[in-house]
Amino acid sequence: MDIFIAIVQILDSTIRLSVPLLLACLAGLYSERAGVFDIGLEGKMLVGAFAGAAAASVFHSAFLGLGMAILISVAFALIHGFASITHRGNQIVSGVAINFIAAGSTIMLGQHWFQQGGRTPALAPGERFEAITWPGVDAVRGVPIIGPIYSELISGHSILVYIAFLMVPFTWWVLFRTRFGLRLRAVGENPAAVDTAGISVAWLRYRALICTGILTGVAGAYLSMVQNGGFVKDMTAGKGYIALAALIFAKWKPVNAMFACLLFGFLDALSIRLQGTPLPLIGKVPVQFMQALPYVLTVILLAGFIGKAIPPRAGGVPYVKER
Amino acid sequence: MSTPYAKLPAWADYGLIPVINLFVAFVVAGFVVLLVGENPFRAAVILVEGAFGRGTGIAFTLFYATTFIFSGLSVAVAAHCGLFNIGGEGQGYIAGLGIGVVCLAFDSVLPWWLTFPLAIIASAAMGALWALIPAYLQARRGSHIVITTIMFNFIAASVMVYALVGFLKPAISMAPQTRTFLDGAQLPKLNWVIELFGAKIRSAPLNISFLLALVMAYLVWLLIWRTKLGYEMRTYGHSPKAARYAGISETRIVIVAMMISGALAGMMALNPTMGDQHNVALDFVSGAGFVGIAVALMGRLHPVGIVLAAILFGMLYQGGAELAFEMPAISRDMIVIIQGLVILFAGALEHMFRPYIQALFASISPKTVGIEAVKGKGA
Numbered sequence: 125m126d127i128f129i130a131i132v133q134i135l136d137s138t139i140r141l142s143v144p145l146l147l148a149c150l151a152g153l154y155s156e157r158a159g160v161f162d163i164g165l166e167g168k169m170l171v172g173a174f175a176g177a178a179a180a181s182v183f184h185s186a187f188l189g190l191g192m193a194i195l196i197s198v199a200f201a202l203i204h205g206f207a208s209i210t211h212r213g214n215q216i217v218s219g220v221a222i223n224f225i226a227a228g229s230t231i232m233l234g235q236h237w238f239q240q241g242g243r244t245p246a247l248a249p250g251e252r253f254e255a256i257t258w259p260g261v262d263a264v265r266g267v268p269i270i271g272p273i274y275s276e277l278i279s280g281h282s283i284l285v286y287i288a289f290l291m292v293p294f295t296w297w298v299l300f301r302t303r304f305g306l307r308l309r310a311v312g313e314n315p316a317a318v319d320t321a322g323i324s325v326a327w328l329r330y331r332a333l334i335c336t337g338i339l340t341g342v343a344g345a346y347l348s349m350v351q352n353g354g355f356v357k358d359m360t361a362g363k364g365y366i367a368l369a370a371l372i373f374a375k376w377k378p379v380n381a382m383f384a385c386l387l388f389g390f391l392d393a394l395s396i397r398l399q400g401t402p403l404p405l406i407g408k409v410p411v412q413f414m415q416a417l418p419y420v421l422t423v424i425l426l427a428g429f430i431g432k433a434i435p436p437r438a439g440g441v442p443y444v445k446e447r
Numbered sequence: 448m449s450t451p452y453a454k455l456p457a458w459a460d461y462g463l464i465p466v467i468n469l470f471v472a473f474v475v476a477g478f479v480v481l482l483v484g485e486n487p488f489r490a491a492v493i494l495v496e497g498a499f500g501r502g503t504g505i506a507f508t509l510f511y512a513t514t515f516i517f518s519g520l521s522v523a524v525a526a527h528c529g530l531f532n533i534g535g536e537g538q539g540y541i542a543g544l545g546i547g548v549v550c551l552a553f554d555s556v557l558p559w560w561l562t563f564p565l566a567i568i569a570s571a572a573m574g575a576l577w578a579l580i581p582a583y584l585q586a587r588r589g590s591h592i593v594i595t596t597i598m599f600n601f602i603a604a605s606v607m608v609y610a611l612v613g614f615l616k617p618a619i620s621m622a623p624q625t626r627t628f629l630d631g632a633q634l635p636k637l638n639w640v641i642e643l644f645g646a647k648i649r650s651a652p653l654n655i656s657f658l659l660a661l662v663m664a665y666l667v668w669l670l671i672w673r674t675k676l677g678y679e680m681r682t683y684g685h686s687p688k689a690a691r692y693a694g695i696s697e698t699r700i701v702i703v704a705m706m707i708s709g710a711l712a713g714m715m716a717l718n719p720t721m722g723d724q725h726n727v728a729l730d731f732v733s734g735a736g737f738v739g740i741a742v743a744l745m746g747r748l749h750p751v752g753i754v755l756a757a758i759l760f761g762m763l764y765q766g767g768a769e770l771a772f773e774m775p776a777i778s779r780d781m782i783v784i785i786q787g788l789v790i791l792f793a794g795a796l797e798h799m800f801r802p803y804i805q806a807l808f809a810s811i812s813p814k815t816v817g818i819e820a821v822k823g824k825g826a
Contacts, residue, residue: 236482426595435591
């Protein structure tokens with residue numbers, strides 16, 4: 125039974141750790157499916173996390189915080205669009221620039237506004253998203269197997285967790301069952317065809333980037349307002365890049381993206397759980413190895429040893445009208 | 448990337464446009480300074496004075512510039528081959544492992560002028576090795592080099608933590624760093640050169656690796672514009688299809704270019720370890736690899752431009768330290784913002800002002816832009 129409880133606990137933290145990855149990964153899905161590489165997921169999450177925590181602590185409202193996180197994150201997405209769509213700049217360079225501006229400005233402004241070394245004040249209970257307890261948890265808790273699963277795994281998360289997982293079918297529906305989604309995918313594969321059909325390539329790509337901004341904003345808000353209760357400098361710590369890797373691993377498909385993010389979240393949860401405990405057969409694994417494992421795994425996945433990932437055809441290429 | 452723009456005179460292309468882009472980046476940075484309630488003009492004065500006002504400032508500026516020349520060249524070599532090496536940070540960090548092993552082994556036996564070449568080879572080899580795997584995966588397995596090099600940055604960080612809390616640190620010490628190198632692995636200072644010009648220097652870490660950086664800049668110029676290999680790299684960078692048609696091996700050129708790039712990134716570790724701190728410590732690269740991206744873009748991928756841009760960023764680092772001291776509202780993170788703005792305006796938005804400048808040139812003297820001005824319509 126102890127093992128079962130341990131497994132449930134690991135799975136529970138898997139869910140918690142994979143939510144920011146999942147939101148960022150779906151965010152990347154929108155822009156990359158529209159043919160815009162976005163290496164700036166990391167930076168947009170960071171500004172979202174900062175804006176969310178800052179607004180929540182100033183206005184004492186979690187939802188205002190979330191709104192501000194989305195707003196600022198979308199603004200950064202639009203900068204990316206301005207550079208890479210309107211001015212046809214290099215999308216990767218633009219993304220890198222956004223990551224730098226995000227990293228520097230969150231610390232600078234945080235220090236200026238709150239004087240806590242780049243942190244925002246710790247959020248009070250009303251200012252962060254609380255865990256939602258599902259009905260009947262107390263009644264079921266005693267039941268073996270189902271009890272822990274229901275009370276630990278399914279119930280007891282914040283609203284953003286459920287939103288993140290609901291975004292998976294929603295994204296699938298948008299991309300594969302709506303006119304907007306069809307056009308969005310087309311613009312990532314063959315923008316000239318979309319242009320010929322009389323649809324603005326630039327506006328479509330901008331809309332895709334706005335979707336990206338909204339989702340990275342929610343991802344950032346989750347980090348600073350659910351997982352942590354306040355903004356800490358560089359708190360995204362490479363999650364944006366992991367999300368990008370998950371996106372490639374998922375072959376740019378929403379449901380696959382969920383499983384990829386759960387896998388990376390699981391590895392993370394496992395490495396935290398196993399710190400310092402010797403494994404059977406292998407012995408004690410260095411902490412650093414466990415920390416590097418998601419990255420190593422990503423490289424192996426990218427190397428195509430587990431299926432081949434084919435990106436959207438027009439990805440990374442600015443669209444130039446025939447001249 | 449396609450450039451559907453008409454040609455400008457070379458001085459405007461390589462001089463005027465970068466200067467305008469840089470100017471805009473600094474204007475935006477000025478607004479950030481304003482936002483935190485300080486005077487941007489006073490900030491600029493403190494910055495420049497801190498960097499060039501006194502001999503010590505100049506020496507520090509050049510010390511920082513040394514590292515950035517290496518990382519800028521590293522990005523540029525890969526970029527000429529159409530590859531975006533964002534892994535300079537990890538390649539430089541892992542090179543610290545090679546430097547650490549060489550220095551710890553030889554610093555008590557050999558003089559510095561024998562340890563130094565060994566350390567150069569070790570750092571370049573480690574950096575090249577760290578670039579080799581992403582390069583191979585890009586060339587043969589089709590995985591995107593940007594993602595793999597980012598992943599290798601994280602892996603390098605883990606490996607270095609493992610090495611520094613493990614076998615590299617002395618057994619009695621708790622701090623995750625090597626012991627201090629003996630005289631045999633300490634690079635001689637270059638401060639006397641600045642003192643020749645009459646400036647007084649208290650203590651600054653400017654050292655002989657600055658000269659190595661200049662030599663490397665020259666060698667990179669030679670490689671890119673004066674050798675067959677460089678020609679092949681530029682061909683591949685312009686058009687992989689044309690390169691394939693010309694019989695250039697895709698695998699070879701990608702791997703060679705990335706290994707040279709990695710070797711240059713690796714050499715950047717020499718300056719802070721052997722030149723300044725005299726040990727290999729946790730996170731000693733501290734973002735210099737990423738600065739290289741801004742430096743290379745600012746310098747328009749030309750070694751001369753890169754040296755100038757590196758000195759500019761050296762100035763930002765040194766002057767920024769003074770600025771953080773004088774104006775408490777501005778921390779050193781201001782440099783990160785400026786860096787980002789430079790990458791944005793000099794890199795991603797490099798063509799933003801081009802149509803206007805073209806129109807200006809065309810109105811003054813149509814000949815300078817020639818008949819191609821008509822093509823600019825698509826812009």
